[in-house]
C-alpha cells in the first residue's frame with residue numbers, strides 16, 4: 001500500500017464502518033450490498049467484467065438470484081458496469097416502473113415478467129413540452145385497435161434508449177385522446193413483420209455509447225385496445241373514455257426517476273471525490289517551504305478549497321437522495337390509495353432537487369478532474385468517462401431550467417396562498433413567516449454564529465426573500481400592463497434563482513436533520529464539520545443574497561472566508577477516511593488514480609502498456625503508410 005495513503009488512514013477520529021452503514025441505511029443494507037458485490041458478482045465464475053457479452057448473463061443472473069428490488073438491481077448492475085450506463089438502464093428505471101405504476105392488474109400479470117422495453121416519449125420536435133407531442137393514437141371501435149401515427153417529421157419518436165431493433169415493446173406517450181390528457185401505450189411491434197414502422201439509431205452522441213438511442217416513425221400502425229395502460233384512464237370497447245383522477249398521473253414515471261437521480265448525483269460526486277482525494281494524498285508536487293520535500297497536493301489550501309466542499313456536497317446529496325426516495329415512496333403510496341393531495345409537492349420537490357443536484361454534481365465532476373492535473377484527463381482516471389456519462393442528466397428526465405421553473409410555479413402558488421392568509425405546511429411552511437420576518441440587518445457581532453441551526457435559519461430567510469422578490473417581479477410586470485404569461489416570462493431569472501435557493505435550503509436542512517440523528521460521537525463530529533462546511537461554502541458563493549436578506553452584515557463577510565479556511569483545515573486529517581466510507585470498490589470505480597491502495601504510478605504504467613497502441617513495438621501504420629512513403633523520398 002502507498003505509504004501516504006497508509007499514513008492518512010492512521011489516527012482515525014471516527015468509525016468508518018458506522019458512517020458507511022449510515023450511507024447504506026443500516027448495517028444490514030451494507031452487508032447485503034457487499035454480499036451482492038463480493039459473492040454474487042466478483043466471486044461468480046461467469047462474471048466477465050463489463051464486456052457486452054455479459055449483458056444477457058447479467059439478466060439471467062438477476063433472475064437466478066431473485067434480485068428484484070430496484071436498489072439491489074442497481075448495486076448488482078453497478079458492479080457489472082462500473083460507473084458507466086448500460087443498455088438496460090432504461091428498462092429497469094423507466095420501462096418496468098411505468099408498467100408497475102400504470103398497468104391494471106391484468107396487464108401487469110401479462111407483461112411484467114416477460115419483456116424488455118424502452119420509453120418512447122420524446123419526439124424530434126418536443127422533449128420538454130409534453131402538451132406539444134404530435135404522435136396520434138386514434139381508436140377504431142370496429143377493430144378494437146388504436147391506430148398509432150407520426151403525422152409530421154417532428155413527431156418522429158427521438159431518443160428512446162435501448163430500443164431493440166428486433167422487438168419493440170415500448171411505452172408511448174401520444175397526443176391527447178381528449179382535450180388535455182395523455183395516455184401511455186405498450187406497443188409490441190415485432191420487426192420486420194410489422195409494416196408501417198421505420199426505426200433506426202439517432203447517430204453518434206457526446207457519450208452514453210452503451211445505450212443505443214433510436215428513432216421510431218409510425219405510419220398508421222395498429223395495436224390492440226388492450227395495449228393502452230389502463231390503471232388510471234381507460235378507453236372502453238365502445239370508444240368511451242374514462243378520465244384519470246389527474247392528468248398528471250401519466251407523468252408519474254418521470255417523478256420517480258427524478259427522485260432517483262437526486263441520490264445518483266450524490267453517488268457520482270462521491271465517486272469523483274474518492275478518485276481526486278485519494279490521488280491528492282499520493283501526488284507530490286512543487287514545494288511549500290523552500291528546500292523541503294515536495295508536499296502532498298492535498299496540503300495546498302487551494303486543493304482543499306476545490307475538493308472538500310465537494311466532499312461535503314456529496315454527503316449532502318446522498319442524504320437528500322435518501323430523503324427524496326422516502327418522500328416519493330410515502331406520497332406515491334398515498335396516490336395509489338387515491339389521495340393526490342401531496343402530488344404537487346412531490347413534483348415540485350423532485351423537479352427542483354433533480355435540477356439542483358445534477359447541475360452541482362456536473363460542475364463538481366469537472367473540478368475533480370482538473371484537480372488531478374494531466375492524469376485527470378487520462379481515461380485511466382475514469383473521470384472523463386464519468387463526466388460524459390453524467391452530464392446528460394442535466395437534460396434528460398426534465399431539462400433543468402424547466403424543472404426549476406416547475407418548482408418556482410409551486411413556490412409562487414404557495415406565496416399567493418400566504419398572501420391570502422392561508423397557513424402552509426410541508427417544505428414551504430417557512431413562507432408563512434415571510435411577512436413577519438425582520439428583514440433589516442440584525443445587530444450582530446462581526447463574528448459569525450456557526451451554530452448549524454442558525455445557519456439553516458439564514459438559508460431559510462434567504463430563500464424566502466428570493467421567493468418574495470420573484471413574486472414582486474411578476475407583480476411589477478403586471479402593474480406595467482404585461483399579461484400574466486409575459487409577466488411570468490419576464491421574471492424567470494428571478495424564479496429560477498428563488499427555486500435554486502429553496503433547494504439549497506432544503507438540502508442543508510436535510511443534512512442538518514441527518515447529522516442530528518447520528519448517535520456515534522466521532523461520526524457526529526465529522527459529519528457536523530462537513531455540514532458546516534457545506535453551509536459556509538454556500539454562504540461564500542452567495543454572499544450577496546445573504547447581505548440582501550439582511551442576515552449577514554458587511555462586517556461579517558471576512559469572517560465567512562476565515563471560517564471556511566478553518567473548516568478546510570479541520571477536514572484535512574479525515575479526508576481520505578471520509579471517501580473510504582463511501583466504500584466504492586476498485587473494480588467498480590475503475591480508476592487508476594482512485595485505487596484503494598494508492599499505488600497510482602505502477603498501475604498507470606501497466607494501464608498504458610495495455611493500450612492497443614502498444615501491442616507491437618512498432619505500430620502497423622508505420623509499415624503500412626510511412627515506410628512506403630520513405631522509400632519514395
Ligand SMILES: CCCCCCCCCC/C=C\C/C=C/C(=O)SCCNC(=O)CCNC(=O)[C@H](O)C(C)(C)COP(=O)(O)OP(=O)(O)OC[C@H]1O[C@@H](n2cnc3c(N)ncnc32)[C@H](O)[C@@H]1OP(=O)(O)O
Nearest residue numbers: 074121127128129130248251254260261264347396397398
Ligand atoms: C437506482 C438507479 C439510479 C439511476 C438514476 C439515473 C438513471 C438515469 C437513466 C436514464 C437515462 C436516460 C433516460 C432518459 C429518459 C427521458 O428523458 S424520458 C423523457 C423525459 N421527459 C421529461 O421529463 C419531459 C419534461 N416535461 C414535463 O414534465 C412537462 O411537460 C412539464 C412539467 C414541463 C409541463 O407539463 P404541463 O402538462 O405543460 O404542465 P404545466 O402546464 O406546466 O402545469 C400544469 C400543472 O401540472 C402540474 N404538474 C406538471 N407536471 C407534474 C407532475 N409530474 N406531477 C404532478 N403535477 C405536475 C404543475 O405543477 C401545474 O400545477 P398547478 O397546480 O396548475 O400549478
Ligand SMILES: Cc1cc2nc3c(=O)[nH]c(=O)nc-3n(C[C@H](O)[C@H](O)[C@H](O)COP(=O)(O)OP(=O)(O)OC[C@H]3O[C@@H](n4cnc5c(N)ncnc54)[C@H](O)[C@@H]3O)c2cc1C
Nearest residue numbers: 119120121122126127128159160161392395396397399401
Ligand atoms: C442521453 C439522453 C437520453 C435520453 N433518453 C430518452 C429516452 O429514453 N426516452 C425519451 O423519451 N427521451 C429521452 N431523452 C430526451 C430528453 O428527455 C429530452 O432531451 C429532454 O426532455 C429535453 O427536451 P428537449 O430536448 O426538447 O430540449 P428543449 O426543451 O428544446 O430545451 C432546449 C432549451 O430550451 C429551454 N426551454 C424549453 N422550454 C422552456 C421553458 N418553458 N422555459 C424556459 N426555457 C425553456 C431549455 O431550458 C433549454 O435551454 C434523452 C436525452 C438524452 C440527452
